[in-house]
Structures are given as C-alpha cells and as structure tokens.
Amino acid sequence: MATEVDTEITHLKNQLAQRHLKLTRQREIVLDAFLKNDHITAEALYQQIAKTNAHLGLATIYRTLNLLCELGIGQERHFGDNKTTFDNVLHKKHHDHLICYKCGKIVEFECSEIEKLQEEMADKHGFILQNHKLELYGYCKDIENCEKSITTPTPAVGVPTS
Numbered sequence: 001m002a003t004e005v006d007t008e009i010t011h012l013k014n015q016l017a018q019r020h021l022k023l024t025r026q027r028e029i030v031l032d033a034f035l036k037n038d039h040i041t042a043e044a045l046y047q048q049i050a051k052t053n054a055h056l057g058l059a060t061i062y063r064t065l066n067l068l069c070e071l072g073i074g075q076e077r078h079f080g081d082n083k084t085t086f087d088n089v090l091h092k093k094h095h096d097h098l099i100c101y102k103c104g105k106i107v108e109f110e111c112s113e114i115e116k117l118q119e120e121m122a123d124k125h126g127f128i129l130q131n132h133k134l135e136l137y138g139y140c141k142d143i144e145n146c147e148k149s150i151t152t153p154t155p156a157v158g159v160p161t162s
C-alpha cells in the first residue's frame with residue numbers, strides 16, 4: 001500500500017516534471033523530512049537531516065524549501081522573529097496561529113467567526129479582503145510542559161521589551 005509520503009513524492013515528481021526539474025535524491029530527503037514536521041525553520045530541518053544525511057548542506061535545504069513553497073507544499077511564515085518558519089500546508093486549509101513566546105510552540109486554529117469579522121471589518125473600511133495572517137502571541141498555560149519543550153537557546157520568537 002502506498003504510504004502518504006509515497007503519494008506526496010509522486011505528486012511532487014509530477015509537478016517537478018512539469019517544470020522540467022527532477023526529483024533528485026537530495027530533494028526527496030528534504031521533502032521527506034519536511035513532511036514529518038508541521039512548522040520548521042531551515043536550520044532545524046538541517047539539524048534533523050544531518051543525523052542521517054550529513055552531506056546535505058543548509059543552502060540545499062533552503063533551495064528545496066523555497067521550491068516546495070513554489071509548489072504549494074510549504075508556506076513561509078515569520079513568527080515575530082527574523083527567522084523564516086516553513087509551514088507544511090500540503091493537507092491544510094487556511095489557518096491562523098497561536099505562538100508561545102517562551103517555548104516557540106505553534107498552535108493552528110481556524111475560527112469562522114473571526115474570519116467573518118475580518119471580512120466585515122475590511123468591508124466597513126471600503127476594502128476588498130484578499131488574504132490575511134493572524135498571529136496571536138502569548139504563553140502556554142501549561143508552564144511545566146512549556147519549559148520542557150524549550151529546545152532553542154534563545155526564545156523562538158521575540159518577546160516585546162516593554
């Protein structure tokens with residue numbers, strides 16, 4: 001039986017073929033690792049991949065991630081810091097995010113009421129809404145889990161200094 005990743009790889013192969021590009025082994029490794037994550041930076045993905053494929057450079061991973069974005073498999077996000085996070089959107093519809101300042105945890109949500117209010121607000125201001133990004137920043141209520149999941153030496157997102 002074809003696994004989900006097999007299906008994605010076939011899908012990607014077709015898309016690449018349309019652009020006269022090949023699914024190289026390197027691209028396949030990056031895609032494979034990327035699809036195992038929800039939101040990840042290129043650096044973090046590089047570290048994951050390095051465990052099994054040390055020869056893959058960060059530049060290759062960046063290039064492949066950008067390609068995946070062009071193909072609609074990934075979406076670039078900027079969660080409060082200057083790092084680019086890549087959102088694995090292959091199986092996702094539009095969604096918004098909640099982000100923890102402390103551990104960098106990202107929660108996805110979709111709320112039809114908020115979506116509707118945004119439309120209404122745009123309309124009220126004589127605006128035709130095409131797209132939006134809603135990011136809500138704060139802290140995990142579960143302090144214990146939050147502290148346990150701090151993996152990066154610096155906070156994943158910039159805490160306002162006020």
Ligand SMILES: [Zn+2]
Binds near residue numbers: 039087095097108
């Ligand atoms: Zn997301």
Ligand SMILES: [Zn+2]
Binds near residue numbers: 101102105139145147
């Ligand atoms: Zn947290």
